[in-house]
Amino acid sequence: xxxxxxxxxALSIQEGENATMNCSYKTSINNLQWYRQNSGRxxxxxxxxxxxxxxxxxxxxxxxxxxxxxxxxLLITASRAADTASYFCATDxxxxxxxxxxxxxxxTVNP
Amino acid sequence: GAGVSQTPSNKVTEKGKYVELRCDPISGHTALYWxxxxxxxxxxxxxxxxxxxxxxxxxxxxxxxFAVRPEGSVSTLKIQRTERGDSAVYxxxxxxxxxxxxLHFGNGTRLTVT
Numbered sequence: 484x485x486x487x488x489x490x491x492x493a494l495s496i497q498e499g500e501n502a503t504m505n506c507s508y509k510t511s512i513n514n515l516q517w518y519r520q521n522s523g524r525x526x527x528x529x530x531x532x533x534x535x536x537x538x539x540x541x542x543x544x545x546x547x548x549x550x551x552x553x554x555x556x557l558l559i560t561a562s563r564a565a566d567t568a569s570y571f572c573a574t575d576x577x578x579x580x581x582x583x584x585x586x587x588x589x590x591t592v593n594p
Numbered sequence: 595g596a597g598v599s600q601t602p603s604n605k606v607t608e609k610g611k612y613v614e615l616r617c618d619p620i621s622g623h624t625a626l627y628w629x630x631x632x633x634x635x636x637x638x639x640x641x642x643x644x645x646x647x648x649x650x651x652x653x654x655x656x657x658x659x660f661a662v663r664p665e666g667s668v669s670t671l672k673i674q675r676t677e678r679g680d681s682a683v684y685x686x687x688x689x690x691x692x693x694x695x696x697l698h699f700g701n702g703t704r705l706t707v708t
Contacts, residue, residue, distance in 0.1 A: 514694050525598070525685055525699030526637065533694070571636050578694055581627065581650055584636035 488585050489572060495591040502559040504588040506572030507552075513577050515548055517557050520569045520587070529557075529570075564594045596620075598700035600686050606706045607676055615671040615703045619688030626669050627697060628661055629685040637685055643669060644691060676707045 490505045506515070514533045518526040532539045532548045532555065539546045545558040559566055569589050573582040599618040607613050619626050625644055629637035639653040643663045654660075658676075663669040673680055683704050687697040 516696065518697075523701070525687075525701045526697070527699070528696035531694055531696060575694075581639050581642050581653070582697060583639060584629075586634075586636045 489570070489588045491588060492586070493589045493591070495593065496562060497593050498562060498564055500562055500592075502562050502566070502590055502592070504557045504570050504590070506555045506557070506585055508555075508572075508574050508585075509553065510574075510576065512550075512574040513580075514575060515546075515555050516573045516582065517544075517546060517555075518571045518573060518584075520571065522568075526571065559590075562590075562592045564592050566590060566592045598686055598688055598698055600684075600700035600703050602703060603701065604704045604706075606708060609676060609678060609707055611676050613673050613676055613705065615673075615684050615686075615705070617669045617671070617686030617688075617700060619667065619669070619686070620698055621667075623688035623690055623698070624666070625689045625691035625695075626663060627687040627689075628669070628671050629687065631683045631685055631702070640671070640684075673705075676705075678707050681705055681707045 488507050512534050516531045517529045519529055520526045530541045530544055530546050532546050543560045548555045569587045571584050571587045573584045575582050601616045627642045628640040631637045641661050642650045646666045658674045660672045683702040685702045687699040689695045689697050
């Protein structure tokens with residue numbers, strides 16, 4: 484069964500707007516990662532946040548983690564049409580163990 | 595090569611046949627993962643290798659599925675007596691196996707069982 488659940492399932496915005504995607508999970512984690520997948524391609528790693536971190540930035544990406552609520556959010560600022568893709572959160576229970584992925588959020592950025 | 599390579603990219607087979615899916619990980623990556631992804635869903639874990647041995651095979655759905663990595667590099671996922679429900683994209687990923695190193699995915703093999 485999937486550990487993570489993303490919300491919303493689909494999101495459509497205009498270029499330049501910000502996009503926020505949320506992820507909830509059920510069990511204790513070592514870290515939480517976000518991946519992106521373009522149609523017909525493999526997943527690409529975006530950012531990792533450890534269980535003892537609350538916020539992390541990478542370029543236009545901002546990730547937050549609230550372990551008390553077992554939730555994370557991914558914010559993409561100043562979105563571009565090229566950001567159109569599916570976004571997945573993934574968790575692992577311990578370092579080096581398997582990653583469990585959520586169902587994903589399909590983001591569409593309209594030019 | 596520069597990335598994870600999976601072959602074939604597409605495979606169509608008849609119900610009941612045997613198939614093999616190949617994964618070439620990034621050179622030097624000790625950890626290798628197989629996932630299965632159905633349309634509109636997230637990747638579902640199948641099996642994870644650390645070196646030559648399967649560190650976690652708890653995601654294999656039944657005994658028709660088997661994977662090997664005999665020399666700690668290339669891996670083959672084998673499916674016997676295929677069923678229509680096996681149709682999916684099979685994704686392979688590798689990582690350095692160090693700490694919290696991210697997974698690097700191939701583009702997958704799309705398996706269609708008719």
